[in-house]
Amino acid sequence: MKWIVMGVLILSLFALLFIVLKKKLGFGWLTVFGTHMVLATVGIYLVNFSGLITTVYIPLNPVTIGTVTVLGLPGVALLYGLKIYLISS
Numbered sequence: 497m498k499w500i501v502m503g504v505l506i507l508s509l510f511a512l513l514f515i516v517l518k519k520k521l522g523f524g525w526l527t528v529f530g531t532h533m534v535l536a537t538v539g540i541y542l543v544n545f546s547g548l549i550t551t552v553y554i555p556l557n558p559v560t561i562g563t564v565t566v567l568g569l570p571g572v573a574l575l576y577g578l579k580i581y582l583i584s585s
Contacts, residue, residue, distance in 0.1 A: 529565075532565045533561060533565050536561050536564035536565040536571070537556060537561055537564075539564060539569055539572055540554055540556055540560060540561065540564055540572060540575075541556065543572055543576075549576065552576055552579050552580055552583070554572070554575050554576065554579060560575055563575060
């Protein structure tokens with residue numbers, strides 16, 4: 497099973513590199529993506545420790561950071577809403 501996962505990972509890496517080099521995108525998109533990830537992490541951190549909602553804590557993990565990276569700050573509201581809904585029910 498470990499070899500299958502490693503094979504898929506390597507194949508995905510080569511496919512991504514092929515697309516980046518074929519379309520001549522360059523690696524500037526990595527800077528934008530990295531900036532979005534850092535801002536997502538800072539956004540979750542600030543909302544967690546600002547004291548606005550003291551009963552809910554959103555952990556900093558790849559899933560939550562990825563959600564906020566893709567959705568932006570409304571993603572933080574989505575995560576808080578899901579956390580409140582799932583805890584209260």
